[in-house]
Amino acid sequence: MRRASRFLPVLLLPAALLAVDRSKPPAAGEPRPFRMPATTKLVLGNGLPVTVAEMREVPVVSAVLVVKSGAAVDPPSRHGLAWLVAELLDEGAAGRDALALDDAISVLGARLTTRATWDGSSVSLSVPASRFPEALALMADVAVRPDFPEKELTRVRKETFAALLAARSDPDEIARRALLLGVFGKSHRYGAPLGGDARTLSAIGVADVRSFHSARYRPGNAALVVAGDVTAASLAPLLERTFGSWEAGATASAAVPAPKGLATRRVLLVDKPGAEQSALRAGLVGPPRATPDLPVLEVVNTLLGGSFTSRLNDNLRERHGWTYGAYSYFDTRKVGGLFAVATDVETAVTADAVSEIVKELQRIRTPAPPAEVDRARRYYALGLPKEVETTGQVAARLADSALNGLPDGYWEDLVARALAADGKALQAAARARIDPGVLSVVVVGDRAKVEAPLRALKLGDLTVATLDEVMGAPPPE
Template sequence: MPVFERFTAAGGGESPGTPVYLAARSGVPLVELEVLLAAGGEHNPEQRPGLAAMTASMIDEGTARRSGPQLSAELERRGGTLSCHADWNAARLRLHLLSSDLEYGLELLAELLFEPAFPEHELARLRQQTLAELKRRADQPAALADEAFAFHLHAGTVFAHPLAGTPAALQALRREELLDFHRQHYRLDRGSLVVAGDIDPRRLAAAIAAAFPAGGAPIGSPAAAAMSGPGALAASSGSQRIVIVDRPGAEQTELRIGHAGVPRRHPDRVGLGVLNTLLGGKFTSRINLNLRERHGFTYGASSRFVDRKSRGPFVVSTAVTTSATGRATAEVLGELVRLRSEPVPAAELEATRNYLLGVFPYGLQTVEGLAARLDEIALYDLPLDTPARYLAEVARLQPEDLARLAETYLFPESALIVAVGPAEELRRELQELGEPEMWSSPQAIA
């Protein structure tokens, strides 16, 4: 089991300093450096979906000292890679380099963090690129199903819109808004540094002090919120809701079935991960064996609890033959009911446990894998020994624990059901479950 460390880089002025998470591993001369910031999509203003994602994408398009092409050429000469992106939870500035370039890498991250140029012509290019991607996704049944599911499950929150934004919001987005978002949220005192690889801790501390002499002191005014998100979902209650997105002539139906889940820090999250693996998290899961192997409705079906700081969703995803939409939906709901009403056989739990314990070490074999684990710990403020705790919790779970989890956190009777396919046929297929409502994506671009 790797040893994870945490220390605080000295702050400047009233700054409390910056948490630094380190996983040192010798043998391969590589290092993964990451600035993790409370600047994800959950901080989008109500009228500006996509602002967080666009701000992050613009970070590596040039600084006050170097243009985007210059940055790319310089990193290529050093054999390094850089990515800047945001998801719902956070923004990340990530570098992969030779460990001999540690000092250079940290200095570059400081430059990207504090001196981005946000060139107008690059904003125009990325805007058009994102609009084209939204238009492409509006023609993809799977993307439409995901969008419709989020729109209805997260109604009234920032999560109801695509992370990349909407056409109207992107068309209206101005450079000044990116500058303001950066000023408020790109603050290292509200983020963390994540480092993994062949690095001596003393060398790392000295390099951080040199690259961030003020300890990542604040720039601009404080952000409205730190690393904690808004409430994202209402409680799972009431009756099932059916939403149809019309795709005339489609021979397959994209199905999404689910409801509210739990935050990543929830004490039952590990147990729910085991429950989900058994239900739809591996090839031999109940849902996949049912829909694919037993009935031949689909090439594959899966389920997951989406991790967020606030409540993420639980969702089952599959694409089935349209003429089997009603039967497939009933089978999925039936599997949820079965988990709530029938004990999980000890042998099935043991097979699931062995699978999870067997695949877990693979995620810790590379520098990138170590950095991903540290990122999770930093993002959700988890204990440093989270990997060991995970293994112990998976080993401890018994069938009665899964029964409690299924009864407490699975709600087939109040599931949101989204179906993308030919509307008239889907109405007939799903009529026994209730009266469906029609929905059209607002993302379509003429």
């Protein structure tokens, strides 16, 4: 019987490896350019604009049809209509029911999704290049010829009611909705959930769904993007055959008013008796999507709360140990959006955490040390190229450009613009867009334990809201 040797082999390491300084992390590499593929612009006979990006390396094609109408144009008594239309697009189209349509898509190895945002609605497709013509025809059926069966509307609404009921027990969901109400108020569409509530969804019928689709889903109010293993020359006749019969028609228009921010800081407290922790949100009206200083603001946000090493996370998590994580973000839209801070903390430190958040928002408006500025802009710039690695990512960026009217060269300039943002530029952008004096602060927690400490902060008027005031009435059984 052989015995294992008592002596282990000595691993000889190169001298250069042994000399590595492990007392500090390695330096990051140089940011790479944000390279988008060249594009070709087409216009179909019915007026539908098309952007084609040829990416021949992998035999895959991605396509996005974006309609320039979303939840922002929902009628006041029908909030959630745009979202519901998008949900129902693939629940039966051109005579196929939902199951038959799903089978037809699956057999092609394709993936088709539908969605609505505040500013637009979309149908997205990803498929092997060899099956693209057949999949594109199905995509056209879904976007242009949906059936909107009554039974599917009933089913989707019932499932949504179940989700709304569950959301009433979720502090983070309550806080998210309370923040919309606190920042935008009851009179603006942004102040209500994108998908509506039980009352507005109950009022929506099939006639409303079909009317919205007929008025908004038109070539003159849409754009098609195709990225992948295709050529513009061969694609043009295929697109005419597939989408050319889509009637142009008249496109309904509706101006969305720009949201107005608060004049003073306010605190909204939603009571959740017995809660062991508080869900904290703070926000204000943010910039529109096409704002020229958005790349600089993204660097500001990286410094403030857009990365694990950001100031908010370092303060609330690393130094104080109050939370698992704290972050901030800009949610931009065509006519203004949302800037928000989010975290959850133990009930006992609720007021202290709110105070620290406000301090960090004040500090971001002051000059930042050069090392912090350089780290933030490099972190942001280094992450940009990975956002255009796939056909789907490229199609999504081009669809964003079509929806928001972004100028040519917008994406290619992002890295350079981020790296050019110095400390003065960051401070100017922060002072212009982040004003803690008009902040809406939301706390979802145990009122009996957090109200008095919150009032002691003297941040502004404190209002206590009921669950129904924030979430709407419970959905029907």
